[in-house]
Amino acid sequence: MTGTGELEAVIGLEIHVQLSTRTKMFCGCELSFGDQPNVHTCPVCLAHPGVLPVPNRKAIEYALLIAAALECEVAPRSIFHRKNYFYPDSPKAYQISQFDIPIAGAGRLGDVRIHRVHLEEDAAKMIHVGESGRIQGSDASLVDFNRGGTPLVEIVTEPDLRSGAQVREWGQLLRATIKQLGVSDVNMEEGSLRCDANVSVRPSGSDRLGTKTEMKNMNSFRFIERGIEAEIARQKEVIASGGKVVQETLHFDPSTSELHSLRSKEEAHDYRYMPEPDLVPIAPTRAMLDAAAGALPELPAGRSRRYREDLAVSDSAALQLSFEVEWAEFFEGVIAHDTEIEPRAAANWVTGEFAAELRKQGDQGLSETRVTPDALGALVKLVGSKRISHASAKDVLAEMVAEGADPLEVVEERGLEQISDSGELEAIVATAIDENPKPAEQVRSGNEKAIGALVGAVMKATQGRADGGEVTRLLRRDLGL
Amino acid sequence: MADRDLLRATAAETASLIADGQVSATECLDAWLARVGEDDLNGYLWKADAAAAGQTVDRAAADPVAGVPVAVKDIFCTAGVPTTAGSRILDGYLPPYTATAVSRLAAAGVPMLGKTNMDEFAMGSSNENSAFGPVLNPWDHGRVPGGSSGGSAAVVAGGLAPWALGTDTGGSIRQPAALCGIVGLKPTYGAISRYGMIAFASSLDQCGPLTRDVTDAALMLSRLEGRDEMDSTSVGIEGGVDPPSATDLKGLRFGIPADLIGEGMEEGVREVFDQTAATIERLGGSIESIKLPHSDHGISAYYVLAPAEASTNLSRYDGVRYGIRESNADLDSMYEETRGEGFGPEVKRRIMLGTYALSSGYYEAYYGRAQRVRTMIVRDFTAAFEQVDFVITPTSPTVAFGLGEKTADPWSMYLNDLYTVPMSLAGIPAISIPAGTAEPAGGGPGLPVGFQIAAPAFSEQSLLEAAFALEGAIGFNQAPPGAKR
Numbered sequence A: 001m002t003g004t005g006e007l008e009a010v011i012g013l014e015i016h017v018q019l020s021t022r023t024k025m026f027c028g029c030e031l032s033f034g035d036q037p038n039v040h041t042c043p044v045c046l047a048h049p050g051v052l053p054v055p056n057r058k059a060i061e062y063a064l065l066i067a068a069a070l071e072c073e074v075a076p077r078s079i080f081h082r083k084n085y086f087y088p089d090s091p092k093a094y095q096i097s098q099f100d101i102p103i104a105g106a107g108r109l110g111d112v113r114i115h116r117v118h119l120e121e122d123a124a125k126m127i128h129v130g131e132s133g134r135i136q137g138s139d140a141s142l143v144d145f146n147r148g149g150t151p152l153v154e155i156v157t158e159p160d161l162r163s164g165a166q167v168r169e170w171g172q173l174l175r176a177t178i179k180q181l182g183v184s185d186v187n188m189e190e191g192s193l194r195c196d197a198n199v200s201v202r203p204s205g206s207d208r209l210g211t212k213t214e215m216k217n218m219n220s221f222r223f224i225e226r227g228i229e230a231e232i233a234r235q236k237e238v239i240a241s242g243g244k245v246v247q248e249t250l251h252f253d254p255s256t257s258e259l260h261s262l263r264s265k266e267e268a269h270d271y272r273y274m275p276e277p278d279l280v281p282i283a284p285t286r287a288m289l290d291a292a293a294g295a296l297p298e299l300p301a302g303r304s305r306r307y308r309e310d311l312a313v314s315d316s317a318a319l320q321l322s323f324e325v326e327w328a329e330f331f332e333g334v335i336a337h338d339t340e341i342e343p344r345a346a347a348n349w350v351t352g353e354f355a356a357e358l359r360k361q362g363d364q365g366l367s368e369t370r371v372t373p374d375a376l377g378a379l380v381k382l383v384g385s386k387r388i389s390h391a392s393a394k395d396v397l398a399e400m401v402a403e404g405a406d407p408l409e410v411v412e413e414r415g416l417e418q419i420s421d422s423g424e425l426e427a428i429v430a431t432a433i434d435e436n437p438k439p440a441e442q443v444r445s446g447n448e449k450a451i452g453a454l455v456g457a458v459m460k461a462t463q464g465r466a467d468g469g470e471v472t473r474l475l476r477r478d479l480g481l
Numbered sequence B: 001m002a003d004r005d006l007l008r009a010t011a012a013e014t015a016s017l018i019a020d021g022q023v024s025a026t027e028c029l030d031a032w033l034a035r036v037g038e039d040d041l042n043g044y045l046w047k048a049d050a051a052a053a054g055q056t057v058d059r060a061a062a063d064p065v066a067g068v069p070v071a072v073k074d075i076f077c078t079a080g081v082p083t084t085a086g087s088r089i090l091d092g093y094l095p096p097y098t099a100t101a102v103s104r105l106a107a108a109g110v111p112m113l114g115k116t117n118m119d120e121f122a123m124g125s126s127n128e129n130s131a132f133g134p135v136l137n138p139w140d141h142g143r144v145p146g147g148s149s150g151g152s153a154a155v156v157a158g159g160l161a162p163w164a165l166g167t168d169t170g171g172s173i174r175q176p177a178a179l180c181g182i183v184g185l186k187p188t189y190g191a192i193s194r195y196g197m198i199a200f201a202s203s204l205d206q207c208g209p210l211t212r213d214v215t216d217a218a219l220m221l222s223r224l225e226g227r228d229e230m231d232s233t234s235v236g237i238e239g240g241v242d243p244p245s246a247t248d249l250k251g252l253r254f255g256i257p258a259d260l261i262g263e264g265m266e267e268g269v270r271e272v273f274d275q276t277a278a279t280i281e282r283l284g285g286s287i288e289s290i291k292l293p294h295s296d297h298g299i300s301a302y303y304v305l306a307p308a309e310a311s312t313n314l315s316r317y318d319g320v321r322y323g324i325r326e327s328n329a330d331l332d333s334m335y336e337e338t339r340g341e342g343f344g345p346e347v348k349r350r351i352m353l354g355t356y357a358l359s360s361g362y363y364e365a366y367y368g369r370a371q372r373v374r375t376m377i378v379r380d381f382t383a384a385f386e387q388v389d390f391v392i393t394p395t396s397p398t399v400a401f402g403l404g405e406k407t408a409d410p411w412s413m414y415l416n417d418l419y420t421v422p423m424s425l426a427g428i429p430a431i432s433i434p435a436g437t438a439e440p441a442g443g444g445p446g447l448p449v450g451f452q453i454a455a456p457a458f459s460e461q462s463l464l465e466a467a468f469a470l471e472g473a474i475g476f477n478q479a480p481p482g483a484k485r
């Protein structure tokens, strides 16, 4: 291989999602976060002799919901396997997972294909006492089995991603999608969503895959983006200098931007997968599949497409609204106020001025604000029909956010209604030209920029109640442009 | 009434004595506990004390079997009662919960007499693999009782319990029942919950009764069977199980798998088998020759599948949460020394065998192929049951062998399960009833010979009816010499 300029990155993701069921995957213990260690345990999740797993029906339903959202093919009969490895976080010394027949395969989210979706159980949490922070060299290691047995869905993509930025954007879309399904908290810091990335590089346009490295334990999509970019750069450099990429597992330290090798291929486990004899196959009934399809809400990708294509909302506003259901619902409340409201303008008001005003006034959330979608709709309509100017509208909005005021009342009280009488406006424009001869002359002699001072004068005289477009039109006409 | 009469009674007869008021449930339990105290067979690993067991009797249900105490194989978890599965690795372990099978008997008012000795993790056919010493055969203390439910079989045969609970993976109820001269029933896989039964080979393990007669087997099975929400592979037996009453075998067809039996069978065992076949005909049944063409591969497939499952089932004994821990030096030492010291040689052999069979690169050649053999054996039985109602074989090719006789040669030990393993692989019910006695190969007093009858899945009722009719005609009523029964 030659020059690094001709190399492209190939990235595939493995995402673990902790399901927010009430109980664990194979026993009746409640899920928890932050409780005292080992209080949510029973003989089953502690792997006492003689216990048997009983699958959590809700977890299977949630997995089917995810499969439906990712447009996957659901297996008519999928089976559980035992994945064998000795480690204290795995009380049975095997994890019940799925192997050759996962619950769902072949799907898609946005422009990334899904390879498979499978169900498994989470490991327990280990705490290593001592300076090393790892099991080697620790003074002691403690195991908290509260997390052990939490239902997990693992989503594996095809290697369709090409950059760290794309991974971040797609990852955020996936997270928003799963959040809206209501099947997980998808909190990366608490570990309810975990993302591993397989990264390799190859000559652009090639269909062969290069040697990949696996990047683990990244707890935000920003870090993932940076980690992947760092790893792509590293691999390109290795190849440019005539070296070969070695298959290994890497950890990206966001505080130093350094990559550390965790373990090399030589230590790879033979998991001795075996069909789990204690469980019968998952064979979803027609009713279960229909229920999953029927329970599917409008998801970010589809919602954003609808806003863009049907409502002509701008790309960025559409994306922003569709990632957060409550904002999307607020927006739809705004446009429901009146059919004359332009959705594109309304979306800009919601994601722009309104969101900014909420942040400005004490970082309010949508659930806290006293502004109703209907009231904001009324305001947007006032602007759209040119009854008030954009500048006045911002003042009204500030009062609405502060006091929960009704926009019509504020406009009336403060007399903010735009001057609609063209005779009155023409007179004010003429006065402004008379009182500002210098800029007027500059405009007449071809310096169009000087018109700003005249517009400002009109606005000052009208206290912002004039339509800026109309003012400019009159000024240009009177100055002979 | 005299204790001697009580100790001679079957479980059903004891239940009648209690129901008729001839003996109270408490007197019955005291008499049996006193007898358990005289255990000279090393049959019990733990013995109940009267106060603890008595509580179950006092709040006994209206169930007719209430008060008839039971011996429980030490493979069943019993809350607060030591449970070892015959292994040193679980020495001192007190389970926090009770197995469903034991709970169901307790709910019927059946008190537990004690926990019986067994081959370590049910791996063995002689009970010599127990970490707590071998069980002696009540017929001849120099011989093995069979295994792995050797303790359960020996205490019932030796008059140390009216009936017992055992488990069968490849013959572990039927073979010791045969070698001790009692009845042993392995029900259909899924008939009884496995919850709380310490797993050996999960796709094969099934618990069942070891009893003095067929009626008792039906009585206990009817209390054990049923779907359990703690075991998603359990289904129960539709319609339940009633006491059998058949007196003849008219119109029933019995198939002898000629290609399976023959090899390594002792002459005396063959004679008893032939006589029993003649008895079947006398009762109106017909004898036909059938083919089970893949059954002779049963042992080979079994000794891949069972160790493979065992190797993962036994991985949890790691010293972290319960049982013994031999080292705290570091993680690897803890695993290696705990498992190295805790497991006996046969268990280690099977863990290694199973680990190898599941290894990447060998999986298809061993586990995959064994699974296919299993499928063929299932089909063999399905085809056979289109021709006949039951399949019959001797339970074991030999009578009880001497202690230490086969320990040096695992394969000859494994061959003792030749006739019982195919039914386990097929998941179908099979019963062993005592059919007579035969001289052992080297000569000496007669020892019991078992007769195995197998039936299609979930047809326990018709299996018990046939066994009951045959039992009546055989009239085997011998007790081991010197046994107080």
Ligand SMILES: [Zn+2]
Pocket (backbone or CB within 6 Å): A024, A027, A028, A029, A040, A041, A042, A043, A044, A045, A046, A149
């Ligand atoms: Zn639990």
